[in-house]
Amino acid sequence: MRDVPRILEWMHDKSVTKDLKTNFSVFTMEDVERFILQSRDTHLNLHKAIVSDLDEYMGTVSLKEINQKGGSAEFAITVRSDAMTKGYSWFGMTEMLDLAFSELGLSSVYWCVSRKNERAVHFYDKHHFHEAVDIPQNILKRYEGLDNLKWYSVLAGDDYHSEVYNHKTIAGCKIVSIKTIPTVGAGELSFFEAETDIPFQIKRIYYISKVPEGIRRGFHAHKELKQMLFCPYGKIHLVLDNGNGREEITLSDPSVGIVIEQPVWREMLWMEKDSVLCVAASEHYKAEDYIRDRTQFDIYIKKAKTENEGVEADAAI
Numbered sequence: 001m002r003d004v005p006r007i008l009e010w011m012h013d014k015s016v017t018k019d020l021k022t023n024f025s026v027f028t029m030e031d032v033e034r035f036i037l038q039s040r041d042t043h044l045n046l047h048k049a050i051v052s053d054l055d056e057y058m059g060t061v062s063l064k065e066i067n068q069k070g071g072s073a074e075f076a077i078t079v080r081s082d083a084m085t086k087g088y089s090w091f092g093m094t095e096m097l098d099l100a101f102s103e104l105g106l107s108s109v110y111w112c113v114s115r116k117n118e119r120a121v122h123f124y125d126k127h128h129f130h131e132a133v134d135i136p137q138n139i140l141k142r143y144e145g146l147d148n149l150k151w152y153s154v155l156a157g158d159d160y161h162s163e164v165y166n167h168k169t170i171a172g173c174k175i176v177s178i179k180t181i182p183t184v185g186a187g188e189l190s191f192f193e194a195e196t197d198i199p200f201q202i203k204r205i206y207y208i209s210k211v212p213e214g215i216r217r218g219f220h221a222h223k224e225l226k227q228m229l230f231c232p233y234g235k236i237h238l239v240l241d242n243g244n245g246r247e248e249i250t251l252s253d254p255s256v257g258i259v260i261e262q263p264v265w266r267e268m269l270w271m272e273k274d275s276v277l278c279v280a281a282s283e284h285y286k287a288e289d290y291i292r293d294r295t296q297f298d299i300y301i302k303k304a305k306t307e308n309e310g311v312e313a314d315a316a317i
């Protein structure tokens with residue numbers, strides 16, 4: 001109840017509420033008190049306060065319409081204007097998603113925002129949440145009369161904590177986001193197209209499966225071959241080195257790809273049994289394109305560097 005004034009403050013703050021479905025400006029002290037009392041019944045809706053280290057209320061994060069049988073719930077979050085851009089939203093969101101999947105055992109969490117709500121759309125897109133299609137009619141019904149909504153959905157097992165997206169490249173290779181479309185209650189579909197989504201024509205697809213946990217593969221580089229590596233199932237650790245030192249990344253999200261376009265030494269460690277590594281490659285298989293000896297790779301890179309410096313020097317003259 002101590003939080004009531006701080007809750008009421010954001011409800012009457014137009015900068016917070018302007019793109020929200022509910023008209024909070026009419027809410028009174030009594031309405032908020034009633035909401036808090038009702039929030040103790042956690043059967044259908046679960047509301048939690050996001051608080052600062054000093055225990056001040058900063059926002060509310062919710063799971064609504066919890067459907068244990070169908071394994072789904074709707075997510076909602078609102079934070080005060082003084083809590084924006086400070087990490088409170090991300091903290092509240094990930095805590096709530098963890099709770100939905102680990103404690104409640106749900107299989108999907110979905111939500112929508114008005115496309116006009118640029119702040120919210122930017123936040124969800126920045127964190128690589130996938131836009132959902134095929135929202136079931138019973139859910140859409142609750143939003144009847146509202147158009148221009150953008151729907152999102154997270155499925156159990158999605159790696160929303162992933163640090164992968166904090167970086168754009170690794171060992172000179174691009175970390176790319178593979179377009180992924182979740183369907184509420186029916187999994188997700190990821191796709192990429194040659195030359196538009198990845199910068200080469202695909203002449204070969206191969207995948208590596210049935211590898212026991214703890215096994216390493218790779219230990220080679222390619223001279224010309226371009227590839228995109230992705231892990232649609234499980235967890236695989238990649239060690240990449242383009243001659244400037246080793247860099248590492250864990251692939252566990254089907255919507256993350258690593259595009260390798262230059263000679264890069266690679267090692268792959270299977271962190272979970274049955275993880276699958278898929279590769280889209282620019283050329284047919286050619287044994288001569290492999291450099292399987294580390295010393296030879298270092299010589300190859302050194303030579304390529306010297307030749308490149310020579311070309312640049314010529315261009316300068």
Ligand code: T46
Nearest residue numbers: 204206208217218219220222227229266268279284285
């Ligand atoms: C790579 C990493 C990520 C073929 O006959 N055709 C093929 O298309 C491929 C890819 C392999 N092979 C043969 C060559 C070997 O006799 O399959 C055998 C196993 O290949 P390798 O030991 O090279 O597998 P990995 O897992 O070490 O490396 C593979 C790819 O070969 C390589 O290009 O970048 O995955």
